[in-house]
Amino acid sequence: MIYIDDSKINEGGVEIIVPFGKREITHVIHDIDGTHSLIRDWRPVMSVCMYWAMTCGLKEDFDSEENVQQLISRVGKESLEETDRYCIECAGFSAITQMEFAIRRAIEEGRIPDKVELNLTAKEKANNSAIIQRVWKGEETFDDVREPEKLIEFLSKMAPRLFKLYEKVLNGACRDRNVKDARKNPEKWRVSGSLEFLTYLNTIGCVNYFVTGAVIYHEGGMFEEVKVLGYKIGPGKIIRSLKGSSWNKKMPKNEVMEKLFSDDGIDPHKTLIIGDGRTEIKAGVNLGSITISRLAETEKRQREIHINLGTNLIIKDYLDPSLKEMIYRTD
Numbered sequence: 001m002i003y004i005d006d007s008k009i010n011e012g013g014v015e016i017i018v019p020f021g022k023r024e025i026t027h028v029i030h031d032i033d034g035t036h037s038l039i040r041d042w043r044p045v046m047s048v049c050m051y052w053a054m055t056c057g058l059k060e061d062f063d064s065e066e067n068v069q070q071l072i073s074r075v076g077k078e079s080l081e082e083t084d085r086y087c088i089e090c091a092g093f094s095a096i097t098q099m100e101f102a103i104r105r106a107i108e109e110g111r112i113p114d115k116v117e118l119n120l121t122a123k124e125k126a127n128n129s130a131i132i133q134r135v136w137k138g139e140e141t142f143d144d145v146r147e148p149e150k151l152i153e154f155l156s157k158m159a160p161r162l163f164k165l166y167e168k169v170l171n172g173a174c175r176d177r178n179v180k181d182a183r184k185n186p187e188k189w190r191v192s193g194s195l196e197f198l199t200y201l202n203t204i205g206c207v208n209y210f211v212t213g214a215v216i217y218h219e220g221g222m223f224e225e226v227k228v229l230g231y232k233i234g235p236g237k238i239i240r241s242l243k244g245s246s247w248n249k250k251m252p253k254n255e256v257m258e259k260l261f262s263d264d265g266i267d268p269h270k271t272l273i274i275g276d277g278r279t280e281i282k283a284g285v286n287l288g289s290i291t292i293s294r295l296a297e298t299e300k301r302q303r304e305i306h307i308n309l310g311t312n313l314i315i316k317d318y319l320d321p322s323l324k325e326m327i328y329r330t331d
Contacts (some may be wrong), residue, residue, distance in 0.1 A: 001024065002205055002329045004272060004290060004311075013320030020290055025327070027266050028201055029257060029284075030239075031092065031275030032212045032222060033292045036194045039178045039225045041089075042170060044076040046098060049083035049166040054083070055143060057111045063165040071165075072172040088301050090135065092277015094213050096250040097140045099135045099159040099166070104132050107151075118150055126315045138278055140252040160248040167221075171325040175225075181226045190229050191294065193318030195238075198231065204329040206272075209240055211256055211280065216244030216272075254283035272327075278305050285310045 005022040014289035016211055028042045032041045048071055056062050075167070083102075090098070106112055107120070120128065124147065131142050182189040201208055210231070214222040222244060226233065243260060245251045261268055273284035274292045292313045293306040303314065315323070 002327070004327045006326060008326040008328075009313075009322045010325075012322055013316055014326070015314040016312070017314060018310050020312050023290060024270050025206065025272050025290065026270045027207045027209065027264075028272045029211055029260070029272065029280070029281050029289075030198075030207045030273075031253075032210050032226065032278055033214065033259075034091070034276040035274055036191055036198070036202050036231070037225055038189045039175060039182055039229070040170065040192060041178070041209050041242065043084075043087040045170045045173050046166060047080050047087050048076075048078075049162065049169055050083040050086065050098065050102040051080045053099070053162050054105045054109065055111065056102065057113055058106055062302065063161050068123055068165060068168045069205055071169045075169065075173040086136075088118075088299075089305065090138075090278070091302070092213065092253060092279035092281075094141060094245055094250050094252050094279075095163050095166070095215070096159050096245070096248070097135065099162040100155050100250070102134050102162065103155055103158050104128050104135075108132060112154075114161055116154060117228065118148075118149070118154060120151065124148055124151065131181060138282060140250065140279070155282065156248070158181055163247060166255075167215075178278045179225060179228055179326070182225070191317050195230055197318035198238050199321060200324055201327065204327070206263050206327075207240050208238060209251055209260060210242045211260070212242070212244045213253060213277075213279075215247055216242055225291055233329045241271075252328055253277070253279045254286070276302070281311050 003022055004025050006016055006019050007022070009016060030036060033042065052071055053062070061067070072276050105283055107118065108125070114119060127145050127147060131145060149280065180187060198208060210226065212222050216223050218237045223242065226242060231239050233242050243256050244319070260266065268287035268289045271289040272292065273289045274294060276283055276294045281291050281293055291311045292315060294315055295302050295306065297316055306314065
C-alpha cells in the first residue's frame with residue numbers, strides 16, 4: 001500500500017496548511033501548466049486578449065489575422081488592472097469560462113455592436129452582472145440562472161472564436177518559441193524536480209494523470225509540450241493519460257476529474273491532487289482528496305486564495321526530500 005503522511009514532513013520546502021495525518025493513496029492527478037510545465041507564459045496573453053474582447057466591441061473582424069499580430073505586439077507591454085487581476089485570481093478555469101467572462105463584461109459595458117440585437121431587459125442585464133460576480137468567486141456553471149436564447153447563442157458563437165484568437169496570440173507571443181527552446185533544454189522549462197518526482201510516484205505504484213484546461217490535440221498544443229518536456233504518456237508510463245478541455249464546450253476541471261474518477265473507478269479519498277489553480281484545489285477539497293498547491297513564494301495572492309480554499313500543503317517546487325519521505329510504499 002502507498003501512504004501519504006504529514007508527520008514525515010520536516011521543516012523546509014513543504015508547508016502544512018491543513019493537516020491530514022496518514023492516508024492511503026492510489027492515484028495522483030496533476031495540473032500541467034504552472035504545476036509542472038513553465039512553457040506557457042499565459043497570464044499576460046490571456047489578460048490582453050480578455051481586455052481586447054471587453055473593449056473592442058467584438059465586431060465581426062475582431063479575431064482577424066491583423067488583430068492577432070497587433071495583440072502579439074501588446075503582450076506584457078501595458079498594465080491592465082482588471083484582467084491582470086482576473087488571470088491571477090481565476091487561474092485554472094476552463095478556457096471557455098475565461099472567454100465567456102470577457103464577453104459578458106463587454107455586454108455589461110455596452111460595447112456589443114447594435115446589429116447583434118441582444119436587446120437584454122433590465123433583469124437579464126442584472127443576471128449577466130450577477131454571473132460576472134459569481135465567476136470572480138470561483139464559479140463556472142450557472143444552471144440556476146435562466147438566460148435568453150439569443151444571449152446563449154451569442155456566447156456559444158463568440159467564446160470559441162475568442163479562445164482560438166487567444167491560442168494564436170499565445171503561440172506567437174511565447175509558446176512556439178519556448179517549445180523550440182525546450183526541445184534543446186527541457187529541464188529549463190520544467191518546475192524544478194518535477195520529472196524526478198513524477199518518476200518516483202510511478203516507481204512506487206501511484207497512477208499519475210495530467211488534467212488541463214487546454215485543448216488536447218496530437219499535432220501540437222499541450223500534448224506537444226508534455227512530450228517535449230519528457231513526460232511519457234500511456235499505460236505503464238509515468239503518466240497514464242492526459243485529459244483536456246474542448247474548443248467549444250465548457251469543461252470545468254472538477255467535472256473532468258469527476259468523470260475520470262467515475263470512468264476509472266478511482267476513490268477520491270485515496271487521491272492526491274496537485275495544482276496551481278484554484279479550480280483543481282477547490283475540487284480536491286470538495287471531493288475529500290488531499291491537495292498540494294504548487295506556488296512560487298512570490299505568488300502572495302495565489303497563496304492567500306489556496307489557503308482560504310483549505311489546501312493541505314503548499315510547495316514551491318519538487319526538490320524537498322520531505323516529498324518522497326511523506327509519500328511511501330509499504331509491502
